[in-house]
Amino acid sequence: MPRSIWKGAISFGLVTIPVKLYSATEEKDIAFRQVHASDGGRIKYRRVCEIDGEEIPFPEIAKGYELADGRMVILEKEDFDNLPLATTKAVEVVQFVAEDEVDPTYFNKTYFMQADGPGTKPYVLLRDALVKTGQCALVKVALRSREALALVRPRDGLLVMHTMLWPDELRSGEFAAPPETVSVSDAEVTMAQSFIEALSGDFKPEEYTDAYREALEEVVQSKASGVAMPEQTEAPKEAEVVDLVAALRASVEAAKKRRAEGSAAATG
Template sequence: MSFGLVNVPVRLFSATENHDVQFRQVHEKDGGRIKYQRICSIDGEEVPYSDIAKGYEAADGQMVILSDEELKSLPTRTTKEISIEKFVPSEQIDPLLFDKSYYLEPDKTGLKPYVLLRDALEKADRMALVTVSVRTRMTLAVLRVREGVIVLQTLLWADEVRKPEFESLSEETHATQKELAMASSLVDSLSGDYEPDEFEDDYSEAVAKLVETKIEGGDITETPEAKGEESEVVDLLAALQRSVDKAKAARSGGSAASAASETASTATGTEGAGGTARRSASASKSTAKKTAAKTTAKKTTAKKATTKKAATKTAAKKSTKKAS
């Protein structure tokens, strides 16, 4: 943190945390978590992370793909310095601009200048407007004091705050003196100090109690652990099915495909003894792969049959318990 000619070593800690109730999407029948695949909207193929790029959609709907090299050339700030630009009156910063909050902890070597800046901010009743690089992108922020600790709050850019444009409020409508007097009386009757502990998140508490009640009553779903091998088998079977479909499509070419095959055979016949040996080795590898694929398919079929029988027995037991 740069304060004039003084540098204060500090560490950033997130000042807030999210306590919202988090639900997971699961299969109602067995409680299995729902997974999402990265599927290309054009060819329907699953796309690995290595093939995913960043794209910017233009106003006319056209997609512009940006490479990593192009993104690296953009103006960014990798400096870890929090540079104080000016001190502004607190009332000039609209709370609507506040974004993320961080506590600044001073390093032992910078304790004295840290305390000096903290006390100066409190005495002046101003906020320090700073520039800071968060995740390589430069942003505006303010420094203020809360409970004896300097807090850094990043700010939204001015054009990120929407302007309220409501036609109903554009009319010249105002409250009458009598209505305003009654409203003021209501405000006075409800006036008080803000006590954070006075209010509680009753929704989160209600969800926690509901879950606890269901657990105590045994109303839970025992979800078997997902096995990575199963997803790999499914992906393998899908790949094999696509290969079979392509092979069938190639065979449906008729005489044209046969002619191409004969031409290829004639061309390979000129390779001599070395070519024959390579073809023999290739044929052996192909045979081994086909044998392995057949064995895997048999194992997968047997495994599915066993799983299906087990699921049927489990369903029958649950049905008997419910009937009793």
């Protein structure tokens, strides 16, 4: 069982729900080390003070905030622990909202919420009430040295919490919008809709894998064993798209063919 990363309570009106938080995700990536290319020796970094030039052990390193006038304010662990902030040990419910009202761009990280001790019954109460009303709890919480908005919602019999970015942390994407002078025809939109319908289906994440990570693992194993990788066939060059309707029509046919082949393989 993983270790909890935070322990506190949900403030649900006058009801207090003691909870523990567990990280709900983990990135599965290949970890590389920085090495000397000629002999494979690992590259190590030293923490050196720019004033006295001495290497500083980790326990002696503190966090500093540089003021506009150049002065450095040193903050210790106690300063963070004793912040005059109610949300350091509490998940404060500030509003209830429908889940589809929150743009997914705001979501940052997901946590499992586990009832702690006497919090089981009020935990179940909040979970069931959210399910019946179709609402989610918008909360404020302090995690990892910062306060964040978060969305608490029921999922698979438990409560999960998605921490969120603040509005001023989201960049404007106006620069990426196509010029208003560009337009498409009704026929092109219709064919695009046909392509979307041909590939529509239920979301089944277990059907997808990280092909890039798998390819990297093959390369690592190949170099470790001294066996050369088989030559890759050159990918066909994509033709320049001149007629969008014709390209989409061909895409629809290809999508239908792939879906038919996939169904045949599943039943066979």
